[in-house]
Amino acid sequence: MSVLDVQGLRVSYESRAGRRQVVHGVDVSVGEGEVVALVGESGSGKSTTAHALIGLLPEGGRVDGGSVAIGGVDITAWSQKRLRSVRGAQVGLVPQDPASSLDPVRPIGVQVGEILRLHGTRDAATRRARVLELLDRVGLDDPALRARQYPHELSGGMRQRVLIATAIALRPRLILADEPTSALDVTVQRRILDLIDDLRREEGTSVLLVTHDLGVAADRAQRIVVLNQGRIVEQGPSSGILSSPSDPYTRQLLADAPALATEGFRRPAPPLFLRDAAAAAGENPYAIAAVGLVKEFAVHGRGREAFRAVDDVSFQVRRGTTHALVGESGSGKTTTARLVTRFLQPDAGRIELAGSTGELADIAGLRGEALRRLRQRIQLVYQNPFSSLDPRQSVAQIVAEPLHNFREGSRAARAARAAELIDRVALPVDVLERSPRELSGGQRQRVAIARALAIRPDVVVLDEAVSALDVTVQARILELLESLQHELGLTYLFISHDLAVVRRISHSVSVMRRGRVVEAGSTEDIFTAPTHDYTRELLAAVPGRSEVAA
Amino acid sequence: MSTPLRQAQGPDLEGRIPDAATAGVARDEASGTVIDPVARDAGAPDGLPERRSSAARLFARGWRPSWTLVAAIAVIAIAVLWAVVPWLFTSYDPLDGVPADKLLPPSAAHWFGTDAIGRDLYARVVYGAIHSLSGALIAVTVGLTAGTLIGVLAGSVGGWIDDVLMRLVDVLLSIPGLLLMLSIIILLGFGTVNAAIAVGVVSVASFARLSRSEVVRVRRTDYVEAAFGSGGTFAAVLGRHVLPNSLTAVVGLAALQFGSAILAISTLGFLGYGAPPPTPEWGLLIAEGRNYVATAWWLTTLPGLVVLVVVLSANRISQSIGRGTR
Secondary structure, eight states: OOSEEEEEEEEEEEETTEEEEEEEEEEEEEOTTOEEEEEOOTTSSHHHHHHHHTTOOOTTEEEEEEEEEETTEEOTTOOHHHHTTTBTTTEEEEOSOTTTSSOTTSOHHHHHHHHHHHTTOOOHHHHHHHHHHHHHHTTOSSHHHHHHSOGGGSOHHHHHHHHHHHHHTTOOSEEEEESTTTTSOHHHHHHHHHHHHHHHHHHOOEEEEEESOHHHHHHHOSEEEEEETTEEEEEEEHHHHHHSOOSHHHHHHHHHOTTTOOOOOOOOOOOSSOOOHHHHHHSOOEEEEEEEEEEEEOOSSTTOOOEEEEEEEEEEEETTOEEEEEOOTTSSHHHHHHHHTTSSOOSEEEEEEEOTTSOEEEOTTOOHHHHHHHTTTEEEEOSOTTTSSOTTSOHHHHHHHHHHHTTOSOHHHHHHHHHHHHHHTTOOGGGGGSOGGGSOHHHHHHHHHHHHHTTOOSEEEEESTTTTSOHHHHHHHHHHHHHHHHHHOOEEEEEESOHHHHHHHOSEEEEEETTEEEEEEEHHHHHHSOOSHHHHHHHHHSTTHHHHHO | OHHHHHHHHHHHHHHHSOSHHHHHHHHHHHSOOOSOHHHHHHTSOSSSOOOOOOHHHHHHTTOOOOHHHHHHHHHHHHHHHHHHOGGGTOSSOSSOOOGGGTTOOSOSSSTTOBOTTOOBHHHHHHHHHHHHHHHHHHHHHHHHHHHHHHHHHHHHHOHHHHHHHHHHHHHHHHSOHHHHHHHHHHHHOSSHHHHHHHHHHHHHHHHHHHHHHHHHHHHTSHHHHHHHHTTOOHHHHIIIIIHHHHHHHHHHHHHHHHHHHHHHHHHHHHHTOSSOTTSOOHHHHHHHHGGGTTTOTHHHHHHHHHHHHHHHHHHHHHHHHHHHHO
16 A cells, blocks of 8 residues: 555646646655655746645645545545644655754754654653654764754754654654755765665655755655656656656756766867977966965954865866866855955965966955956856846846946947847847846856856856756756857866766866865866765765666 | 646747757746745746736736725825915915804815814815925935935945944934934024924934945845956946845835824924924924814814825835835
């Protein structure tokens, strides 16, 4: 008998233009002890489906049809009050964002204990004992201490463990994990997924894993259900879906998933024509180099030592290639990007940028007008395309802004250049007159790239520029970046936590940890023969890798 | 609902950009990417995001503003018309009364009744609008200009200038408003304009506080940093990005202050610090009527109600401006 059985689920939302159906008849079933992955891009209705199962749709959402049965009992028409007896007891929910899913003003122990209290454990001592047991069960060290701590004292991975403890507190038969690891670093992600796996094996709990990451689904699920625009396009055993997808959408998704792609490594292109070897050797091959960069941040509170975010970081990037800085959150990679683009002032070290003659010149000390001039040569693309474009300007204004700032060309010439750039990043011409608010995430990131290219920089720093995007959109943006590099001879400094993306786009890699570069080399060397333990750990944690090897 | 829309778009997009590479782009366009998928499922429309919407387009699509907002706009419009063309609304003279008709209760001939020397109260309210509204306008202008200047300067430059300006604002906030207004009027002399300036000075602090916080919020955004990153000078970024994005809330506060300025000017008029009699200023009207509260209730109640309704309308409009920013 299946633990969860969903038949023809339809969900709609109230919008200004009337009711809009977002889930069109989804059938899913999860067997005893089975892990089923619900895979799709944002907007595919996968989170909505998961929330609809236990009646937790956001305001304006409504289940229009279909049936939901948990353990053979139809709960479709149940009131919120009755559903409360199902939530927690029968179905445990692991929410998406551990940062916002815990109450910041109450200790962890109280929050985990709350579910026990709500479901009838009256005795405080019993509750406390069970909370400690649960915290221990999800792998938190020193449960007694953790129970007294507040969410802000815990790391993201620890918070997610606390949420898992809450979800399994009443030994539910089904765990609904809604993107449980999307906000976490790759190594933490692996440990959390391992934990869910262990719990499933030992307690016999079934898991419905909602994820956008095909790699995660491939590693962890026995069956995969692929959703696209509120419809199931394909479902079946994981191995079958991965090896022989039948639906074109699934095929596209697989081709775009960087973790599952197995194309070769990028190597710098050889010189186009033979030149005098001595002259070629005498020329400086690097577009940008960092030497011994240090950045410290003052920590509030007297007598505390300053926090060293970047500690003696050095790297060199050959002209026309992509260098990746890889690391988990807190490794100092974004700080390094901001030092290189001179939004921050380094405390020590040199940043050398190749000038028009090819000679490297230090830019670490530039100020005032010289610093402003530097922006013509180095540009930054931000992670979040929703915050990096001024919502009050039109796309044409945004793209032409750098030209405007450097008084380049007439108004008409600038407008023509903006149109040319928009065309270059493969956007239709009519977006020029639109506001960024009317564009999707992928389109916005294209606009941000067009803006960065407007002033013809030599070096573009991409700070997690594809991390906020869906895999198919991500793949298109990466293709765009590659073709731009090829045509314009751009040098990229690519900041990312996603090793699979890095493998695909970069020529050389520096792996960062706690502000230091632990290993550097060509992408091929780093990925095939890592020497540092940390690099090996990172590589092992990339989801979908086992499938690639097999 | 969304399916016909999508079908309508499909062939159009493919017709324009036929090759395979751009087909991917078309799909990329069609899928929005939002950090929180539930929010996207709930809010974001399917397919291409909506075009920028003007009020007229919204109206054509069947959007109707709430009736309270329509009523509030109508009230303010009538008050403005009273101030501009008062003779269209009443045939009585606001200053010359008919002594025989003194203290008449409201009737068809005298809508708001008459006062102690037989002047039509409705005419006095209508002719008084110009004093109260222009006073409020002056007050808001003073507060808005000075306050926003201080706030934007403090928020955008930062450092010690921020500290000094904001401590000055704190001092301003620590003095009771009425006391400050009376002190300023005593310094400047009596009169409608001086009363208005006094009211304006008192509101400088709140304008400064709000505009500073908005500027600080906008300054921290990525797009402002990106503007510096594309070579913008301080002044260019301030004018092009920071101000347009931070002033909406300030405009909302200005509408709110307009209401409270009418109230404050009426208060000063009531206390005798505003326009001298026989000016038909609203506060003064209420003050003059208070000797007759027991026998002629309409002399205080009806002008008071007019002030109340106008202030409430200004607040309602302010609220809708504020909602538009979020």
